[in-house]
Amino acid sequence: MELKDFSYEGLSSGHLACAGCGAxxxxxxxxxxxxxxxxxxxxxxxxxxxxxxxPDASLKVPMMHSTFEVAPSIATGMKAALRRLxxxxxxVMVWAGDGATYDIGFGSxxxxxxxxxxxxxxxxxxxxxxxxxVQRSSSTPQSAWTTTTPTGKLERKKDIITSxxxxxxxxxxxxxxxxxxxxxxxFQKAQKIKGFRFILVLAPCPxxxxxxxxxxxxxxxxxxxxxxxxxxxIENGIWKITVRPKMIEIGSYLKSQGRFQHAxxxxxxxxxxxxxxxxxxxxxxxxxxxxxx
Amino acid sequence: MNGKVLLTSxxxxxxxxxxxxxxxxxxxxxxxxxxxxxxxxHFVETGELDAEFIRVEAEISALAVVIGAVAQGIRAFxxxxxxxxxxxxxxxxxxxxxxxxxVMAVANRAVGAPWNxxxxxxDMMSQRDTGWMQIFASNAQEAHDFIFLAxxxxxxxxxxxxxxxxxxxxxxxxxxxxxxxSGVAEAFLPPLDFPxxxxxxxxxxxxxxxxxxxxxxxxxxxxTDMEKSLKEWxxxxxxxxxxxxxxxxxxxxxMLEDAHTALVCTGALSETAKVAVKQLxxxxxxxxxxxxxxxxxMPKEHLLETAIHIERFIVLDRATSFGAEGILAQELRSxxxxxxxxxxxxxxxxxxxxxxxxxxxAYFKCxxxxxxxxxxx
Ligand code: SF4
Numbered sequence: 001m002e003l004k005d006f007s008y009e010g011l012s013s014g015h016l017a018c019a020g021c022g023a024x025x026x027x028x029x030x031x032x033x034x035x036x037x038x039x040x041x042x043x044x045x046x047x048x049x050x051x052x053x054x055p056d057a058s059l060k061v062p063m064m065h066s067t068f069e070v071a072p073s074i075a076t077g078m079k080a081a082l083r084r085l086x087x088x089x090x091x092v093m094v095w096a097g098d099g100a101t102y103d104i105g106f107g108s109x110x111x112x113x114x115x116x117x118x119x120x121x122x123x124x125x126x127x128x129x130x131x132x133x134v135q136r137s138s139s140t141p142q143s144a145w146t147t148t149t150p151t152g153k154l155e156r157k158k159d160i161i162t163s164x165x166x167x168x169x170x171x172x173x174x175x176x177x178x179x180x181x182x183x184x185x186x187f188q189k190a191q192k193i194k195g196f197r198f199i200l201v202l203a204p205c206p207x208x209x210x211x212x213x214x215x216x217x218x219x220x221x222x223x224x225x226x227x228x229x230x231x232x233x234i235e236n237g238i239w240k241i242t243v244r245p246k247m248i249e250i251g252s253y254l255k256s257q258g259r260f261q262h263a264x265x266x267x268x269x270x271x272x273x274x275x276x277x278x279x280x281x282x283x284x285x286x287x288x289x290x291x292x293x
Numbered sequence: 294m295n296g297k298v299l300l301t302s303x304x305x306x307x308x309x310x311x312x313x314x315x316x317x318x319x320x321x322x323x324x325x326x327x328x329x330x331x332x333x334x335h336f337v338e339t340g341e342l343d344a345e346f347i348r349v350e351a352e353i354s355a356l357a358v359v360i361g362a363v364a365q366g367i368r369a370f371x372x373x374x375x376x377x378x379x380x381x382x383x384x385x386x387x388x389x390x391x392x393x394x395x396v397m398a399v400a401n402r403a404v405g406a407p408w409n410x411x412x413x414x415x416d417m418m419s420q421r422d423t424g425w426m427q428i429f430a431s432n433a434q435e436a437h438d439f440i441f442l443a444x445x446x447x448x449x450x451x452x453x454x455x456x457x458x459x460x461x462x463x464x465x466x467x468x469x470x471x472x473x474x475s476g477v478a479e480a481f482l483p484p485l486d487f488p489x490x491x492x493x494x495x496x497x498x499x500x501x502x503x504x505x506x507x508x509x510x511x512x513x514x515x516x517t518d519m520e521k522s523l524k525e526w527x528x529x530x531x532x533x534x535x536x537x538x539x540x541x542x543x544x545x546x547x548m549l550e551d552a553h554t555a556l557v558c559t560g561a562l563s564e565t566a567k568v569a570v571k572q573l574x575x576x577x578x579x580x581x582x583x584x585x586x587x588x589x590x591m592p593k594e595h596l597l598e599t600a601i602h603i604e605r606f607i608v609l610d611r612a613t614s615f616g617a618e619g620i621l622a623q624e625l626r627s628x629x630x631x632x633x634x635x636x637x638x639x640x641x642x643x644x645x646x647x648x649x650x651x652x653x654x655a656y657f658k659c660x661x662x663x664x665x666x667x668x669x670x
Contacts, residue, residue, distance in 0.1 A: 039491060041361070054507065057498040062491040064364055065500040066357070067383050073354035077317060077361025077369070078491075080345045084316040084367055090493060108357070111350035 006032040006184055015058035017050040020213025022203035022220065023124045024050055025177050027059075027095065030122065030201075033187035036061055038091045039078060043071035043105060045097035046131040046205075047124070069105045071096050072112035075119045091191055092119045098139035099129045102158050113167040113196045120190050120197045123160065126205035134208040142271070143263040146208070152262035156271070160200060165234055165282075169196040172234040173242075176202040178221035182231055182242055189233075202229045210258025219256050226253040227272045230279055239282040297471055302436035302463035305470055306372070306398045306456070307332035309440035311342045312478035313396075315370040319347040319358035324410055325460040326374040326400040333370070352377035356384040356397070363393045364499060366490030368444070371395070374460060375402035375416045382420065389424030389515065391500055392489060394447035395454075396440065401429075401560065401611075402460035403643035411644020412460040414559065418588070418612040418620045424515050426454040426522060427588040431563040433468040435586070438539060441473060441481055445529045448485055450522040452515070457588075459561040461644065477536045519590050526587060543592035545584040546599045548574065552581035554660065555600055557625055558609040559585045562640070562647060566609065569652035580656060585621070593628045604633060607659045609640040609652065618667040634664035641670060 010031025017024035023046055031038065040063040042051060048065060052058045066074045071094045079092045101109060101123035109121065128146045129135040136146040136153050139160070143152040164172050171193045175183040183201075190197040204220050206213040223229035224245055231243040250268045254260040300308065306329050310318070318337065320330035336342035349355050352373050359369040373381060378399055388395055399417050403409040417427060428443060430436040436458045443454040458464055491499060503511060526543055534540045545563070548570050549555060556566050563584040573580045583599055583606075585592070600606070606629070610619025617623060622637030629635070636659040641647050651670055658668055 036496075037493060039493070049502065051498055051501060053502040053504060054498075057501060059498060060496060062493055062496040063498045064361070064491065065498070067387055070354055070357035070384070073349060073357030074361035076347060076349075076354075077319065077358035077363075078365055079361075080317045080347060080358070081362040081365035081367045081369075084345065084362075085365065087493075107350060108354050111354060114350075115347075 008032050008035050010036060010038070010060045012058045012060065014056070015050050016052060017046065018207050018213065020206040020216045021046070021050070022177055022205060022216050023047060023126060025216065026124050026201045026203050029177070029180055029183050030093070030187050031061065033184035034091055034093065034191055037089060038093055039063065041066050041071045041075045041078060041092070041094045043096050043100040044068040044131070045100060046126070047095060047097065049131065068100055070108050071100060071105060072108045072117070072119070072121060076112055076115070076117045079118050094119060094121045096121070096123055097130070098123060098125045098127060099137050102139040102160055103137050110167065113164065113169050113198070116169060116195045118194055118196070120199065122199045122201060124201045124203040126203045126208060127157070128208050130205050130208045143260065143267070145259040145261060161232065164198045168237065169198060170194070170236055171197040174200045174202070174230060174232045176220045176224060176229060176231070177204070178217050178224065179231060179243060186233060208259070211256055215256065222253045222256055226250050227276055228253055230275070232279070239279065241279065241283050297469040299467045299469050300433055301328065301465055301467050302430065302433045302458040303328035303400065303465065304332055305433040305437035306440055306458070307336070308472055309437045310370050311336050312473055312475055313368065313370070313440060313444055313482060314342065314344070315368040316344050317347065317359065317362035317367060317369040318344055318371065319349055319355045319369070320371050321349055321352045321355045321373070321377060323352070323374045323377040325402060325464045326372050326377070326398070328464065329372040329398055329400070352380045353384055356381045356388065359395055360384060360388050360391065360393060363395055363487070364391070364489070364491055366485065366487045368485045369395065370397070372398040372400070374400040375404055378416045378420065379404065385420055385423045385425060388453050392451040392515070393453055394444070394451050394485065394487065396443045396447055397453070397455050398440070399455050399457045400460045400464040401457050409643040410460070412462050412611070413642045413644065414457070414612040414620070415642070417455060417457045420455070421589055421620070424452065424519065425589065426452055426519070427457065428454065428586055429457040429559040429588060430463065431561050431584060433463065434470040434539070435541070436463060437470055437472065438533065438537070438541070441478065442529050442533060442541070444482055446522055446525045449525045450518050451489070452519060452522060457560065462561045471537070473537065481532065481536055523590050523592060541586060542595065543587040544595040544599050545586060547582040547584070549581035549583070549599065549603070551579055552603060553579040554605045554607060554656070555581050555583045555603045556607050556609060556652065556656065557583045557585070557621065559588060559621060560611065562609060562611065565647055565649055566652055569649040569656070572649055573653055573656060578656065588624070591624060591628060596625070596628045600629065605636070605660070606633065607636045607638055607656060609638055609655060611641055613639055613642065622667070636662070636664055637667040639667060639669045645670065
């Protein structure tokens with residue numbers, strides 16, 4: 001993998017995230033990869049706070065706050081304006097949490113993907129409504145504790161990657177913090193592609209997942225190594241596994257976080273196996289489909 | 294263009310938008326607004342209007358696209374109606390708070406349940422507290438002209454503006470009108486210069502969290518700027534008269550000189566009410582008509598001046614504040630501060646037909662009673 005110059009810092013120190021916040025570190029890596037010719041749209045989320053209170057701003061690139069459900073539509077208007085102004089080279093990035101992505105903004109996300117808008121949509125997934133104090137979202141994994149699922153969530157996590165795959169967009173990727181080269185490489189690649197690009201970031205949240213704030217990167221790595229969070233790329237419908245997990249014991253991931261007290265490791269093992277059986281079918285290559293481009 | 298042309302108010306708005314030259318248009322279909330954006334889509338397809346037309350999945354996204362575009366410093370347009378406007382409600386607040394000079398046409402239609410496609414003003418008047426300016430047209434000429442005027446003022450004070458046309462009654466009825474010519478449009482509306490636009494040269498964050506005292510001040514600014522916008526409306530009306538010979542006022546009076554009683558209304562009802570006034574005059578009643586064009590900012594002083602000698606007001610409402618009275622009646626009562634009787638008369642909800650005789654009936658019913666109970670036609 002060719003390593004570019006990643007010296008750019010688009011995130012200021014003194015931002016308002018909790019200590020050890022995966023979502024803050026994710027933004028730092030994303031902007032390192034994308035550089036400063038970027039405009040960001042952020043719907044209601046932890047990042048509405050992390051971005052700073054007036055007059056302080058934690059981002060060094062232009063950024064617009066959006067209401068919860070329409071960030072992709074705001075970004076659509078932003079990009080259209082940039083085309084009209086002759087500044088099409090500027091990348092427009094939506095930076096949304098899982099609440100906006102999987103739940104309340106799913107309609108506008110789907111519509112922007114269907115129109116193949118020329119934007120990068122990033123979901124930093126911390127698997128619950130963290131900004132309002134840890135409530136379940138449709139991204140919360142089965143059996144995870146949240147304040148609205150005190151004995152563990154009954155339903156399975158929504159599969160957003162397959163949902164986006166069904167939209168036949170040109171680029172989809174998953175990334176997480178423990179693999180910064182993979183992370184930044186995918187952002188750079190996405191930036192060069194035209195059309196709708198979707199990147200899912202697993203962003204561990206010490207506050208909501210209940211772990212010590214020094215362990216964010218470690219937990220991000222465990223998620224990959226146990227096979228819970230696959231690192232993938234789907235380019236023009238062709239699936240690719242970018243990091244082969246070692247498939248270490250699932251218990252190490254479950255035990256690392258307070259939210260999984262009610263989790264049954266056997267059930268998780270089966271779920272992870274199901275997930276990988278499914279991915280392998282696609283990543284075999286035969287099942288790629290033509291993208292909208 | 295010199296002669297008059299025959300157009301519906303929906304078409305009249307589309308032709309105005311073509312001359313205003315927004316660069317981004319986004320909309321979602323809803324009856325009876327759809328004709329406006331269909332025509333604009335046609336202008337974009339044929340290249341008569343050089344713009345991007347973005348076909349979204351919901352009204353709230355239509356306004357979101359417009360917000361995203363205007364915040365980068367370009368002109369944009371959308372149109373909606375009834376449930377579409379209500380579905381936008383969160384962003385109606387957001388865009389006013391964001392001080393974006395957006396113009397939106399609203400084909401005024403009733404709100405469900407139950408379903409109803411026809412005209413009343415409940416949709417737009419229920420948005421009166423959002424910080425948008427609102428103006429109601431009474432005919433196709435006004436529908437056409439008010440688009441230019443709305444952009445002019447919105448881009449001066451950085452407050453968005455809705456232009457209301459009565460659903461079906463105006464949106465689908467053809468009337469003769471003069472189209473503005475492109476030279477006049479250009480002289481009247483210079484390109485948008487939006488100081489708050491985002492830029493990568495000088496990056497900043499738009500609409501971050503404001504601490505309570507600053508937020509309070511920001512709302513106060515919107516309030517006082519809205520009040521000040523009245524002056525801009527006056528200036529724009531004057532300028533428009535110089536360019537087109539057509540004179541508008543925030544509040545229009547009709548046969549008020551020796552009137553004791555004034556009927557009060559907004560929108561196309563004004564035309565019907567004028568006929569009723571003439572009929573009542575023939576019967577010896579000293580009655581005139583006040584038509585509010587501008588609803589936000591509320592032109593209180595114009596209203597007081599126009600109605601200085603009026604002893605009684607009969608407000609013909611197409612919108613209701615349930616548990617209070619007609620919305621326009623409420624507004625009028627607040628403007629004249631309780632000094633004279635105000636009768637609240639709900640003349641038509643959901644397109645119930647209004648003939649001049651019905652307005653006469655309203656007049657005779659109201660003058661029998663002291664002010665108080667809201668009466669329904
Ligand atoms: S609650 Fe979680 S996601 Fe939100 S700022 Fe804190 S650590 Fe980050």
